[in-house]
Amino acid sequence: MVWKKYKSRKAHRMSLCVCMAIVLLWMTGLLAGCGADHEAVSETQDDSEIISPETTLPETDMTVDEADEETAGPDVVEIETGAAETESDAEDAVQYDCEPISYDLTELPAMENKMYAEWEGKIYFRQYSDEDMEEGALWAEFAPNADTEKELMCMELDGSVTQVGVDYGYGALFIVNGRIYSQKYTNTGSVVYSCALDGSDVTEYAFSKGEVYSGEVYAARDDKVICKTADEGGLAYIDAQTGREHILVDTCVYYLDATAEEVFYYGYQKNDETDEDEPTLYSVDYEGNISPLKTITCEEYLEYTDDDLLGQYPIDIPYFKILGDELYFAAGSYNGNGHMYSGGPIYSMKKDGSGCRVEAFSYDYWFYLYDDGENRALYFESFEEDNGVAVGDEAMRRISLLREPPENVIPWRSLYGSYDEPRVYLGQNPTDSILFYPDHSGVCYVLLTVQESEELGALTHKDGHTVQEIEDIEYLDGRLFFTVTDLTYSTEYSIGWRDGYERGRSACYCKDLESGEIRMLYEYGD
Numbered sequence: 211m212v213w214k215k216y217k218s219r220k221a222h223r224m225s226l227c228v229c230m231a232i233v234l235l236w237m238t239g240l241l242a243g244c245g246a247d248h249e250a251v252s253e254t255q256d257d258s259e260i261i262s263p264e265t266t267l268p269e270t271d272m273t274v275d276e277a278d279e280e281t282a283g284p285d286v287v288e289i290e291t292g293a294a295e296t297e298s299d300a301e302d303a304v305q306y307d308c309e310p311i312s313y314d315l316t317e318l319p320a321m322e323n324k325m326y327a328e329w330e331g332k333i334y335f336r337q338y339s340d341e342d343m344e345e346g347a348l349w350a351e352f353a354p355n356a357d358t359e360k361e362l363m364c365m366e367l368d369g370s371v372t373q374v375g376v377d378y379g380y381g382a383l384f385i386v387n388g389r390i391y392s393q394k395y396t397n398t399g400s401v402v403y404s405c406a407l408d409g410s411d412v413t414e415y416a417f418s419k420g421e422v423y424s425g426e427v428y429a430a431r432d433d434k435v436i437c438k439t440a441d442e443g444g445l446a447y448i449d450a451q452t453g454r455e456h457i458l459v460d461t462c463v464y465y466l467d468a469t470a471e472e473v474f475y476y477g478y479q480k481n482d483e484t485d486e487d488e489p490t491l492y493s494v495d496y497e498g499n500i501s502p503l504k505t506i507t508c509e510e511y512l513e514y515t516d517d518d519l520l521g522q523y524p525i526d527i528p529y530f531k532i533l534g535d536e537l538y539f540a541a542g543s544y545n546g547n548g549h550m551y552s553g554g555p556i557y558s559m560k561k562d563g564s565g566c567r568v569e570a571f572s573y574d575y576w577f578y579l580y581d582d583g584e585n586r587a588l589y590f591e592s593f594e595e596d597n598g599v600a601v602g603d604e605a606m607r608r609i610s611l612l613r614e615p616p617e618n619v620i621p622w623r624s625l626y627g628s629y630d631e632p633r634v635y636l637g638q639n640p641t642d643s644i645l646f647y648p649d650h651s652g653v654c655y656v657l658l659t660v661q662e663s664e665e666l667g668a669l670t671h672k673d674g675h676t677v678q679e680i681e682d683i684e685y686l687d688g689r690l691f692f693t694v695t696d697l698t699y700s701t702e703y704s705i706g707w708r709d710g711y712e713r714g715r716s717a718c719y720c721k722d723l724e725s726g727e728i729r730m731l732y733e734y735g736d
Contacts, residue, residue: 375409503563
């Protein structure tokens with residue numbers, strides 16, 4: 211019955227698309243007769259490239275069902291949240307493998323930023339140059355060069371950008387109590403530091419100075435900056451009010467996430483009977499009180515997988531989500547020289563470790579949690595016919611955790627997680643768009659449309675080859691930031707079937723999410 215419902219919905223959408231296409235053709239002819247101009251406007255302001263949206267179709271209160279029945283124009287998309295949004299003509303033909311899709315960004319929830327930080331209405335970020343990153347790398351994962359100076363930039367409320375100082379850091383940065391917290395890469399490793407908003411008054415922290423491992427800033431929660439310690443790879447935090455350092459865990463562990471009350475992580479314990487390393491999930495409060503929550507034994511793990519390489523590769527906890535008072539996490543190993551995820555169970559439990567249970571088995575570490583306050587569901591990848599309910603694609607399954615979620619929620623099954631915030635760049639020939647799942651609502655927001663991406667010349671794949679990457683995607687205070695980097699395949703940086711790339715030109719863009727204007731903030735490289 212579920213499959214029948216899904217196919218029926220799919221047929222309905224196809225029927226609607228046909229009607230939309232007919233109306234679109236009629237409107238195109240009408241607009242052509244009226245001499246309507248649909249060309250994008252592109253101009254230069256303050257040495258920055260500006261791309262403005264060119265058309266706005268008339269709004270209507272009609273729902274999708276009414277539009278289907280009454281042959282309404284194809285400019286309205288209705289989702290279960292009750293919002294109807296106006297699209298540009300160029301987006302009418304775009305079909306995404308997920309729903310509901312929203313072009314209305316007025317209710318876009320906040321995200322946890324790491325590349326761009328706000329303080330007193332101003333946005334701070336680093337402006338990189340060609341000397342800051344290595345020239346080539348496997349998988350185009352370019353590492354920072356040591357001891358390089360970056361320009362520290364500040365964007366005002368009106369969008370103007372000025373340099374306020376210099377900075378030697380890289381990667382994630384946070385602003386807490388008016389100071390920047392980040393890490394800088396040196397020839398002996400990376401060191402955690404804080405500085406004033408202009409890059410001056412630098413303070414380096416002792417726990418991050420070492421030779422074996424490097425210090426790193428993980429997150430900021432209220433006045434606490436959570437970090438990785440050097441050498442032992444433990445956990446520490448900086449009290450941003452007092453500037454004092456506090457060691458939480460002094461052994462090698464792996465950070466998962468944190469709240470204002472506690473930090474979650476996992477480490478390994480040796481099983482005396484099997485001599486295998488087994489992961490244990492812990493929480494630690496900011497007084498240093500450690501609570502073991504769950505040990506995943508190899509025996510338990512093998513109940514859900516036939517991983518015959520277990521023992522050569524440890525069981526990891528690669529994906530972890532906090533939802534209210536509950537925890538959800540995946541457990542599995544990465545095997546072989548390709549470091550491929552072998553699949554494994556998805557667990558749920560209370561924050562205190564009680565009520566632990568296996569909810570599903572997934573072949574991908576990523577999963578999606580839907581929760582509207584009354585209904586909750588887990589979406590994951592599985593090829594088992596009897597495991598959950600198929601939605602959207604044969605490999606995407608849904609398990610209801612609390613009552614029944616709406617059937618129109620279909621996450622894109624190949625969504626990638628980054629910074630613990632799911633986001634995706636969807637290839638839509640001949641260009642790419644940027645989609646974003648910022649929360650548990652099931653709504654996928656289109657932050658950069660196909661038409662806008664085409665105007666920028668963004669093209670991540672061509673003829674089956676990777677030619678660009680879109681990275682550092684974040685939005686803050688009504689502005690979307692992202693960087694497009696040109697790539698060239700390189701045998702020098704490749705290892706067997708694993709592709710290496712040379713880094714080309716990088717362009718950093720900013721889109722005003724209200725007006726739709728896009729400008730290039732800066733560029734560097736060839």
